[in-house]
Structure formats: C-alpha cells, structure tokens
Amino acid sequence: MKRQGFPFAAVLGMEKAKEAVTLALVNPRAGGLLVSGTKGTGKSTLLRAARELTDAPWTEIPVSVTEDRLYGSIDAEAAVTLGKRKLQPGLIDEADGGAVYVDDANLLRDDILAAILTIREAGGYRLERDGLSDWRDTNYTVLAVMTPESGTLPASALDRFGLFVSVDEETDETARAEIVGRVLDFEKDSEAFREKWAKENDALAKKIAEARTILAEVEVSDAMIRLSSVYTLKANTAGHRADIYLIEAARAEAALAGRRYVLPKDLERAAEFVLPHRMRDIPPQEQPEPTQSEAQEPQEQHQPPPPPPDNRDELFSQPDAPKPEETETEAHEGNPEDKKDDEAMANPNAQSGDRIDGADMRVKLPPVWIEPTKGRQKKSGSGKRSATRTDERQGRYVRAELPRAKTADIAFDATLRAAAPYQKWREKNGLALAIRSEDIRSKVREKRTGNIFLFAVDASGSMGARERMKTVKGVILKILLEAYQKRDRVGMIAFRKNQAEVLLPVTKSVDFAQKKLATMPTGGKTPLAKGLSKAEDVLDMIYRQDPTQDPVLIVITDGRATTPLVDGGDATKEAMNEAERIAKRKLPVAVIDTENGFVKLGLAKKLAHKMDASYFRVDKLSEDSLLRVWRKMSA
Amino acid sequence: MKRQGTFPFAAIIGQEDMKKALVLNVVNPRLGGVLIQGEKGTAKSTAVRALADLLPPRQCIAGCRFHDDPADKSNWCDECHEKYDNAEPPVEELPMKVVELPVSATEDRVVGTLDIEAAIKEGKRSFETGILADANRNILYVDEINLLDDHVVDVLLDSAAMGINTVEREGISYSHPARFSLVGTMNPEEGDIRPQLLDRFALSVYVAGEKDLDRRAEVIKRRLAYEDDPEAFIAQWQEEQKNEVRRIERAMKLLPQVTASNEILRTAAQISIALEVDGHRADIVLIKTAETLAAVDGHTEVTKDDLKTAAKLALPHRMRRRPFEEQKLDWEKVDKVIDA
Numbered sequence: 001m002k003r004q005g006f007p008f009a010a011v012l013g014m015e016k017a018k019e020a021v022t023l024a025l026v027n028p029r030a031g032g033l034l035v036s037g038t039k040g041t042g043k044s045t046l047l048r049a050a051r052e053l054t055d056a057p058w059t060e061i062p063v064s065v066t067e068d069r070l071y072g073s074i075d076a077e078a079a080v081t082l083g084k085r086k087l088q089p090g091l092i093d094e095a096d097g098g099a100v101y102v103d104d105a106n107l108l109r110d111d112i113l114a115a116i117l118t119i120r121e122a123g124g125y126r127l128e129r130d131g132l133s134d135w136r137d138t139n140y141t142v143l144a145v146m147t148p149e150s151g152t153l154p155a156s157a158l159d160r161f162g163l164f165v166s167v168d169e170e171t172d173e174t175a176r177a178e179i180v181g182r183v184l185d186f187e188k189d190s191e192a193f194r195e196k197w198a199k200e201n202d203a204l205a206k207k208i209a210e211a212r213t214i215l216a217e218v219e220v221s222d223a224m225i226r227l228s229s230v231y232t233l234k235a236n237t238a239g240h241r242a243d244i245y246l247i248e249a250a251r252a253e254a255a256l257a258g259r260r261y262v263l264p265k266d267l268e269r270a271a272e273f274v275l276p277h278r279m280r281d282i283p284p285q286e287q288p289e290p291t292q293s294e295a296q297e298p299q300e301q302h303q304p305p306p307p308p309p310d311n312r313d314e315l316f317s318q319p320d321a322p323k324p325e326e327t328e329t330e331a332h333e334g335n336p337e338d339k340k341d342d343e344a345m346a347n348p349n350a351q352s353g354d355r356i357d358g359a360d361m362r363v364k365l366p367p368v369w370i371e372p373t374k375g376r377q378k379k380s381g382s383g384k385r386s387a388t389r390t391d392e393r394q395g396r397y398v399r400a401e402l403p404r405a406k407t408a409d410i411a412f413d414a415t416l417r418a419a420a421p422y423q424k425w426r427e428k429n430g431l432a433l434a435i436r437s438e439d440i441r442s443k444v445r446e447k448r449t450g451n452i453f454l455f456a457v458d459a460s461g462s463m464g465a466r467e468r469m470k471t472v473k474g475v476i477l478k479i480l481l482e483a484y485q486k487r488d489r490v491g492m493i494a495f496r497k498n499q500a501e502v503l504l505p506v507t508k509s510v511d512f513a514q515k516k517l518a519t520m521p522t523g524g525k526t527p528l529a530k531g532l533s534k535a536e537d538v539l540d541m542i543y544r545q546d547p548t549q550d551p552v553l554i555v556i557t558d559g560r561a562t563t564p565l566v567d568g569g570d571a572t573k574e575a576m577n578e579a580e581r582i583a584k585r586k587l588p589v590a591v592i593d594t595e596n597g598f599v600k601l602g603l604a605k606k607l608a609h610k611m612d613a614s615y616f617r618v619d620k621l622s623e624d625s626l627l628r629v630w631r632k633m634s635a
Numbered sequence: 636m637k638r639q640g641t642f643p644f645a646a647i648i649g650q651e652d653m654k655k656a657l658v659l660n661v662v663n664p665r666l667g668g669v670l671i672q673g674e675k676g677t678a679k680s681t682a683v684r685a686l687a688d689l690l691p692p693r694q695c696i697a698g699c700r701f702h703d704d705p706a707d708k709s710n711w712c713d714e715c716h717e718k719y720d721n722a723e724p725p726v727e728e729l730p731m732k733v734v735e736l737p738v739s740a741t742e743d744r745v746v747g748t749l750d751i752e753a754a755i756k757e758g759k760r761s762f763e764t765g766i767l768a769d770a771n772r773n774i775l776y777v778d779e780i781n782l783l784d785d786h787v788v789d790v791l792l793d794s795a796a797m798g799i800n801t802v803e804r805e806g807i808s809y810s811h812p813a814r815f816s817l818v819g820t821m822n823p824e825e826g827d828i829r830p831q832l833l834d835r836f837a838l839s840v841y842v843a844g845e846k847d848l849d850r851r852a853e854v855i856k857r858r859l860a861y862e863d864d865p866e867a868f869i870a871q872w873q874e875e876q877k878n879e880v881r882r883i884e885r886a887m888k889l890l891p892q893v894t895a896s897n898e899i900l901r902t903a904a905q906i907s908i909a910l911e912v913d914g915h916r917a918d919i920v921l922i923k924t925a926e927t928l929a930a931v932d933g934h935t936e937v938t939k940d941d942l943k944t945a946a947k948l949a950l951p952h953r954m955r956r957r958p959f960e961e962q963k964l965d966w967e968k969v970d971k972v973i974d975a
Contacts, residue, residue: 001799001810002716004709039834040914044796063789064746066804076806080758091803107789149830169914176904177897180918184895187665190709396742396786397804413749413805423758432758507826 006186008049009200010193011042012179017165020273021050022204024141024163025099026211027252030270031162031245032120032142034105034153034277041169042179043145044103050143053205057098057140059091061116063107067399068413070112074130076413079420080432087132092119095140105144106153109398109446113153116142117160130417159238162245163273211255218251224262231271235279246274395445407442414441451488451552452506452542453479456535458557458594459496460526468594469522472556475592476517479554491538492516495531497524498563502538528561528607529571532578539585552588555613558595559603572603579610589613640865643872644685645879647678648854652840656948657686658879659838660816661731662886663927664772667837667920668795668817670780670828670952677842679820683733683776689880690731691887693772697725700764701771701812710798712811732773734815736766738782746790749805762809767800770815780819781828788832791817795835834913837920839952882931890930895922895937902942905972910965912953920949939973946973 011018017035024033035043051058061070072090079085092100092115100120105113119125124137142161146153158164170176186193225247232242247262249270254262400414419439426434455476463469476492490513491506504516535553542551561571582589591613593604608615647654656669671679695702696719701712705724715724736745747765754760766775767790777783783791794800798814817835821828833839845851861868903921910917924945925937932941946969954964 001713001812003799038913039831040916042915044793048797060801060803062746062793062801062803064742064786064802064804068806069803069808073806075760076754077758077760088806091808103793104789107792147831171908173901173904173908176907176915176918177900179915180900180903180922181897183915183919184922188891395784411805412751412754413807416749416754417806431755433755435755512824512826 003048003051004190004194005048005052006045006183007194007197007201008046008053009204010182010186010197011046011049012175012182013170014042014046014167016272017043017046017167019269020163020165021047021143022053022208022211022256023249023252023270023273024143025050025054025056025208026255027215027248028099028120028139028141029162029244030141030249030252030274031160031241032117032144033163033165033273034144034146034158034161035165035167036146036148037167038149038169039147041167043147043167047101047143047145048103050099051101052201053208054098055209057095058101059095059098060101060103061091061108061112063104064396065091065108065112066397066413067112068129068417070115071125071127071129072132072136074132074417074420076416076420079417080423083421083424085131085421087127087134089136090127092116092125092140093136093138096138097140099141099143102142102144104146105157106146106148109396110154110157113157114160117157121160131421158277159241161277162241163249164277165273166276207256210258211252214258214260215251215255217260218254218262219260220247220251220262224250224264224267227264228267231267231275235275237275237278242274242278246270249274397443398446399444400441401444403440403442407440409443409445411441411443415439452549453488453490453552453554454506454535454538454542455490455492456500456531456553456555456557457492457494457503457520458526458528458531458555459494459520459522459524460562461496461523462526462558462560463496463522463594468596472592472594473517473520475556477514491542493531493534493538494520495527495534496522498527498530500527500530500534502534506538506542525562526557526560527563527565527571528557528559529565529574529578530563531555531557532575532582533565536578536582536585539587550587552590553582553613554590554592555607555611556592556594557604557607558593559591559605559607560595560601561603575607576610579607583610583612586612591615593617640869641685641688642681642858642861643869643876644682644689645875646857646861646868646872647682647685648850648857649845650678650682650842652948653679653682653842656838656840657682657818658689658883659924659927659931659948660774660818661686661690661883662931663890663923664731664816665814666816666923666927667835668775668815668819669838669840669948670833670836671818671820671840671842672823673820673842674822674824674844677844679842680778683774683778683818683820686774687733688876689883690733690774691880691884692728692730694726695729695772697727701768702729702773703812704772710812710814732769733776733818734766734770734773736770736775736777736783738777738779738784740766740787742784742786742790743805745787746800746802746804747807747809748802749807760806762802762807764811765800767794767813767815768811771811771813773815775815775817777817777819779821779825780832781821781823781826785829788829792831792835795832833952834916836952838924838948840948841951885933886927886930889933889935890927892935893926893929893937894935895926899925899937899939899942902939902973905975906942906946906950906969909968909972910950910954912950917950917953921945924949943970943973 008018008021020033020035023030035047037043068090070090070092072087072093075086075088078088100116102108102113102116115125119138120140120142123139124135127134127136144161170179182193228243228246228250231246235242246267250262250266253266253269254260257266397411400411415435416433418441419433419435423433426436428434457472457476459469463472479490489506490504491502492504492513493500494503495501503520504513507513532555535555539551539553542549559575561575564571565574589608589611591604591608591611593608593615595601595604595617605615607613644654653669653671656671660666660669671683673679694705696705696711696715699712699715703711703715705726711719718724743765745766747768748763750759750761750763753763794813795815795817798812799810800813801810802808819828819836845854857868900918900922903918903925906921907915907917921942922937922945925941928941928944929935929937950969951964
C-alpha cells in the first residue's frame with residue numbers, strides 16, 4: 001500500500017533531523033541515520049516522509065519481520081507452478097541503491113538489526129537458504145527511529161550508525177499551535193494538503209537528486225582529512241569508523257551546497273551528527289566541544305540513549321526536595337532517632353519499634369553489581385531448559401527449523417518452501433501441493449521477556465538503624481526503575497520477626513512495587529534462613545510458570561541471623577545451609593551487605609560466598625554508573 | 636453463535652467519563668481511542684461491548700477486505716486501487732464494529748499471515764488477513780491490555796500511530812490500511828502498560844465502583860433485571876438507546892463543520908507546555924477531542940469549556956512520571972491557562 005503520508009516539507013521544526021535525513025539520502029556511505037527522541041515528537045512521520053524525497057527503492061522493516069523476508073528465500077509459488085528454483089528477494093536486497101527504514105529500532109530483535117547494519121557495511125551478503133546459495137550485492141542507507149524510553153540499543157549497533165540526532169518536542173507556543181493546525185488540516189483533507197506542499201517537497205527532492213549527482217566529484221583535501229581526525233581524536237571515538245562517516249557526511253554537506261570540495265564548516269556541521277553517539281568517557285577537563293553552534297551537553301553526547309542525564313538527576317537525586325516518603329512513622333516521637341538506632345543495634349531482639357523508612361534516592365548503584373549473563377551460561381549446562389522450550393507456542397516466530405520432535409507448531413511457509421521444488425514429481429491428489437513428512441518445518445519462537453529480579457530483604461530491627469533501610473529502599477527503587485524500562489519483572493520477600501513473607505508477588509507494576517516498598521516496616525529479629533527458604537519457594541514457583549526464566553536473586557542483609565527455624569537451633573548455621581542450597585541452583589545471585597559500624601562480623605560476605613554470589617557493600621554503593629550497568633546487562 | 640442481546644449502553648448507571656469517552660470515539664473515529672482503567676467489576680467491558688449497539692452504519696467498498704471508505708481514496712488498499720482507480724467502486728453500508736483482540740492472540744493472527752488453504756489448493760502465495768485488517772475503520776478492543784504479550788504490543792504500536800499494517804513475514808510482503816480506534820481496559824493493580832502504548836490512546840478515564848448507596852442498589856437492580864429476562868430488559872431500554880444513536884448521528888453530521896480558532900490552538904499548546912507533556916500528541920488530541928465535544932453538544936465553534944472537558948479526558952495519562960509520585964494532573968494549572 002502506498003503511503004499518502006504527511007509531507008516532509010510540512011513538518012515544522014526538527015531542523016537538525018531534517019538536515020541529517022538529507023545527508024543520509026545524499027550519501028549512503030555516511031552510514032545511515034538514527035533518530036532518537038521521546039514519543040510523539042514526529043520522528044516516524046518525518047522519516048517516513050523522506051521516502052518521497054527520492055526515487056530510489058525504499059523498504060520498511062516491521063518489528064514482526066521474519067528472516068525469510070529479510071534475507072530472501074525460495075519463491076515457493078514459482079517452484080510449485082513452474083517447477084523452478086527462483087529467489088524471492090529479501091527486503092535488504094530489494095533496498096539496493098535506496099534506503100531501509102526501521103521504525104522502533106530498539107524493539108527490533110538485536111540480531112536482525114545487527115544484520116541490517118553489518119550487511120550495509122559489507123555491501124552485500126551470502127544467502128544460504130532453502131537450497132539457494134548466492135552472494136547478493138546490496139547497497140543501502142539505513143534510516144531508523146527509536147524511543148529510548150522503551151529500551152536502548154546495544155553499543156555495537158549504535159556505533160554502526162553514521163549519523164545520530166536526538167529530537168525533542170517544540171517548546172514554542174506559536175510553533176506548537178501551527179503543528180496542530182497542520183496535522184488537523186492534513187487529516188481533514190490529505191490530498192489538498194499534500195498538493196499545497198508538493199512544490200516545496202519537490203524542490204527538496206530535486207536538491208537531493210542534484211547533490212547525489214555531484215557527490216562523486218566532491219573532493220576531500222588532505223588538510224580536511226587531518227581536520228576530521230582532530231575531531232575524532234578529541235571525541236576519543238573507538239576505531240576509525242567515525243573518521244570515515246565524518247568525511248562522507250561532510251562530502252554530502254558540500255554536495256548539498258553545490259560545492260565540489262569540502263570546507264571546514266562542512267566537517268563542523270557533519271560532526272554534530274557523527275560524534276555525539278560515539279564519544280567516550282574521558283576526564284571532564286579534556287572534554288572537547290566539537291561544535292560551538294549547538295549547545296549540547298558533553299554528557300548528553302556520550303550517552304545518546306537517554307533519559308537525558310539532567311533528567312536523570314532530577315529523577316534520582318533531589319537531596320533538598322522533601323519527599324512525602326521521608327516522613328517516618330515515628331518521627332513524631334521527637335528527636336531520639338540516634339538513640340533508637342543504637343538501641344536497635346544493641347538489641348535487635350526488641351519486638352517493639354517497627355518503623356517505616358522512606359527511600360533515599362541519593363544512593364548510587366555500584367558499577368557492576370550483577371551479571372545475569374554469567375549465571376545464564378552456567379545454567380544452560382543443566383539442560384533443563386531446552387526440553388520444555390519446544391512446547392511453547394507463545395512468542396515471536398523468528399525462523400523455521402527441522403523439528404527435533406513431533407511438532408504442532410508448524411512453520412507453514414518454510415514447509416511450503418521445502419516441499420515446493422519437488423512438486424513436479426509428486427502424486428498430488430488434485431491439490432497443488434503435496435507435502436511429505438520430511439518437508440515439515442517447525443517454528444522457532446523467541447519470547448522477549450526481561451529478567452525477573454527477586455529481592456529478599458532483611459527487614460529486621462537492625463536494618464532500621466542508621467537509616468540503612470532508606471538506602472536499601474533507594475537501591476531497590478533504582479533497580480526497579482531500570483527494570484521498568486527493560487520490562488523486567490520484580491518480586492520482593494521481606495523477612496523479620498518470626499516470618500518471611502512475599503511482600504510483592506512477581507509483578508511488572510513498578511507503581512505497585514513502589515507502594516509496597518513505601519509501607520514496608522522494619523523491626524524485630526532476623527529469620528535469615530526463613531527468608532532464604534522463602535526465596536527458594538518463589539524461585540520454584542517462577543520456574544514452574546516458565547522454565548525458560550532465569551531469575552536474578554538479590555539478598556539484602558547484614559547477614560546476622562537471629563531467629564532459628566526451630567527453637568534452639570543455630571540460626572547462623574541454618575542460614576548458611578540454605579545459602580548452600582541456593583548455590584546449587586546456579587542462578588545469578590547478589591548479596592548487598594548492609595553491615596556497617598566499627599565492629600564488622602562479615603557474615604553477609606560469608607553468606608555470599610556460600611551462595612556463590614556477587615557481593616557488594618551498601619556503603620560502597622557510591623559510583624554512579626547506572627548507564628554502564630545498563631549497557632553491561634544489555635550487551 | 637450469535638451472542639444474545641448485550642446489556643444496553645443507555646442502562647449503565649454513572650461512569651459518565653467512560654461513556655462520554657466512548658461516545659466521542661464513535662462520533663469521531665479518527666480521535667484515537669480510549670484507555671479505561673479501574674478495578675474489577677466496574678462495567679468496563681460491559682460498556683465497551685454495549686457500545687456495539689450504538690455504532691452507526693457507514694459506507695464501505697463492497698467486497699473489500701478492509702472495508703475501505705469509498706470517499707477516502709488516499710487510504711484505500713492496493714486491491715481497491717487496482718480495481719477502482721478508473722471505475723466507480725460498488726458501495727455497501729456496514730455498521731462499525733467492535734473487533735476484539737484477545738490477550739492470548741498470537742502475532743500472526745494479529746498482523747495476518749500466509750493463506751495456507753490457497754497455498755495447498757492452488758500453490759499460490761497469498762495474504763490471509765488478521766485482526767488488524769478487521770479493525771480497519773472499526774474499534775479495536777483489548778480487554779486487560781496491560782497483560783498483552785510484549786511482541787504483540789510492538790506490532791500494535793506502529794499501526795496504532797500510522798494507520799498502516801506492514802507485513803513482512805512467512806514469505807508474505809503486504810501492507811494495508813489499519814486505522815482503528817484503540818479501546819483498552821485494564822486494572823492497574825495487575826501491571827503497568829508500556830508508556831509508548833499508553834501514549835497511543837487519545838483519551839483515558841478512570842472508573843470506580845459506585846459509592847452512592849441508592850445508585851449502587853439501582854446498578855444491581857438493573858443487572859438482575861437484565862439477567863432475569865434480557866430481551867424484556869433490552870426492549871425496555873430501546874427508546875433510550877435509539878435516542879443515543881440519534882445523538883451520535885447528529886454529532887457525526889455536524890463534526891466536519893466544527894472549527895477551532897487560532898486562540899484555541901494556542902491555548903492547547905500553552906496547556907501542554909505548562910504540563911510538560913512529551914511530544915505533540917497531547918495538543919493534537921486536545922483539539923480533536925474539543926472539536927468532537929462541540930459536535931456532540933451541537934455547536935460549531937470550539938469553546939474554552941470544550942477545551943476544559945477535553946483536557947480532563949486527554950491529559951491524565953500523559954503526565955510525565957516521577958518515581959514515588961502518582962501520575963497526577965494539576966487541574967489548577969490547566970484552568971489557569973484556559974481562563975487566562
């Protein structure tokens with residue numbers, strides 16, 4: 001279906017994005033374009049409209065794409081009707097000489113996005129499918145859009161985009177009103193609206209076409225090559241991709257200006273698109289300003305997948321702003337906060353003194369607090385997962401395979417392609433197609449679920465001391481907020497007094513978790529063994545529901561067990577036994593040690609050791625590197 | 636199996652915001668749907684299903700799988716273009732429908748897939764339509780939308796925003812119009828909805844159980860009467876239902892004449908700026924909602940009051956989220972901007 005979309009020229013604002021689009025269209029060697037921005041800014045509208053600026057091929061990769069369509073496959077229809085083995089070209093093949101558009105690039109499967117980007121770099125790919133074997137040359141530019149709110153891109157994918165632009169909504173009132181006016185006009189009579197903008201759109205298309213014709217003649221002097229290296233060195237980019245993209249983008253700038261040589265200003269403009277997403281951490285005083293024109297924060301430049309850092313600060317650290325949760329239930333008792341803490345420290349058996357702490361959002365997460373992948377590799381050895389996997393009919397169909405066992409989840413398209421070449425020789429009983437059991441292919445499905453984070457939190461009296469609980473709540477909430485963006489699920493167990501209870505069943509609802517967390521009281525003794533055994537129950541339940549899940553267990557405690565499972569038992573020993581049982585599960589586990597003060601018993605560390613867990617001390621949670629953690633996890 | 640008569644829309648007590656939001660989406664199919672949030676047993680699903688009885692007939696190209704609008708050529712499917720670009724299309728009148736997307740639906744059922752029958756019988760590769768094809772120019776209803784599988788949400792996002800379903804799977808390459816009003820219901824306690832999907836809803840309303848004793852009793856009484864004898868109950872409400880349909884039809888006729896002044900457009904922009912909402916959807920939806928409200932109310936010039944009512948429906952779910960804070964709307968701010 002041909003899109004009679006909103007005209008490119010009629011999109012108000014987003015000037016930088018428009019410039020980047022034209023650069024990408026003029027010179028595919030500039031490495032394509034990624035536009036990132038919050039929802040509803042018109043990113044998709046703009047990039048889709050770019051289709052009308054060129055006569056070149058244009059293919060669109062929907063998130064539900066299957067591999068046969070992406071790479072190409074045997075044309076089953078031709079095989080059946082003509083008995084010929086013919087190629088039905090894939091989308092990246094059809095795009096040769098033009099553009100591939102990816103809406104919501106961060107929702108596309110990582111491997112598909114990676115394939116699109118690497119094949120673009122290589123200028124072709126080897127097709128080995130359905131008995132076809134062929135090298136396919138294809139050259140295209142990649143135009144993609146992402147909404148960072150719903151997940152980031154792997155750093156490797158980010159680096160393969162030549163150009164990057166971050167867009168925001170218009171903040172000027174008049175402009176906003178004009179945008180609404182235009183959108184409504186378009187919706188009321190799209191033909192008339194398109195007619196009205198046709199002239200301007202055509203002029204732009206012509207400009208791009210002209211630039212394309214002279215692009216090959218645009219020369220880059222040695223001085224300009226040196227200058228581009230100065231830019232990339234200053235930005236401390238990895239490898240040499242940036243240099244190439246920068247020069248090619250500058251050539252496109254020159255071609256658009258009708259010039260046949262590159263000037264420093266071309267490089268300067270191009271740098272705005274080429275450098276922001278590949279700048280790397282360097283000491284702040286050396287942070288260069290590649291361009292003076294745009295007031296981009298250096299921070300913003302090296303972490304293009306927002307939420308923007310300033311926003312982040314707002315979210316996480318408001319040391320002065322009073323928060324409702326900071327009111328503690330017993331604050332009315334007056335001052336003796338410190339004394340009470342000491343009491344709790346001295347006498348963790350105190351039954352009274354339940355309290356509710358707010359969350360201290362100033363806490364920082366440690367650089368690498370857990371690596372789910374590590375655990376995963378371990379676990380795959382257990383062989384438990386693959387057995388159940390084929391039963392699952394949920395999830396996205398990604399490719400077909402020869403069924404390993406009897407299957408009900410038949411990949412009909414693949415089966416058809418497998419059977420097609422043999423139709424000439426088969427008995428068909430009046431049908432067009434005879435399928436034999438050896439043709440049957442089953443679907444390989446992939447379910448993109450996030451991780452499950454299960455917290456087992458020590459809520460005993462000693463945790464109330466010295467505002468530890470506040471810190472802990474802060475840590476949990478921060479993890480929750482990240483989990484939210486990655487669509488992970490979170491559950492929480494709290495143990496105190498004589499029991500361990502599931503405070504929060506595994507849920508996606510961060511709101512719900514926040515509410516539960518806000519009202520979680522502390523006080524009483526520490527039934528650590530009970531807490532750990534409860535965690536095992538929940539892990540079992542998770543496993544029963546979905547055997548493919550690898551939950552991450554995070555135990556937050558000072559390790560001081562004071563309530564035994566049975567009267568007269570050794571609470572510490574019991575806890576260590578439970579810990580050993582958990583270790584056998586080979587799950588990723590982290591222990592966050594909340595012990596502080598002069599005399600340290602180091603019990604939590606011992607516990608971590610028994611559980612084969614990563615170990616962190618809450619008072620060391622000071623390095624702010626949420627982003628690094630995030631990247632580590634998604635890498 | 637034909638479902639026996641549904642509980643009449645007009646007989647639903649209270650829940651005025653929800654009813655209004657639903658009616659607005661019928662009057663203006665281009666509005667963009669509504670998300671209904673609330674606890675269990677608050678007539679959310681009943682209301683959406685009851686809406687089916689109020690849906691007016693509209694012109695469709697006869698035989699078209701996507702019930703294309705004969706008058707809206709720019710949104711025709713390829714088949715209609717091929718057949719009727721140079722000929723007058725045959726027209727039939729079909730009522731708008733509520734098309735349900737079950738939470739358990741698989742992706743291939745939603746976007747469409749390879750037609751197996753045609754493949755076996757004729758060796759042909761052709762496209763079998765999915766739910767999104769049915770949903771074109773209709774209401775797409777997802778009960779418990781927050782429980783929808785992530786990858787199904789992914790495919791919904793694009794068509795909900797762009798009105799086109801693009802299929803590149805299982806040997807099929809096909810795209811077709813898929814403009815629908817997305818209506819979702821959910822109980823927020825059972826999980827969040829992804830912000831990107833949330834943003835696709837034009838309007839959102841919260842419903843709660845009736846608190847007034849008399850009205851609560853009346854709710855129960857009507858429900859019991861309906862269950863006792865659905866036919867008699869429906870007959871009893873027929874006149875009221877007809878009036879509702881007439882009101883909708885009148886508003887639909889008036890809608891094309893409704894205009895919003897520049898001042899109103901600016902006010903909408905001011906509201907969005909003051910509330911720091913993401914993107915431009917808020918402004919656009921505000922105006923569209925206000926226009927539709929004007930049509931329902933029977934006037935052709937959008938007023939500030941229309942805008943105020945529109946804000947109540949179009950903004951609550953667009954507030955930026957902050958940890959530890961409820962997504963709350965500062966009404967005073969809105970009123971101040973509008974009355975300034």
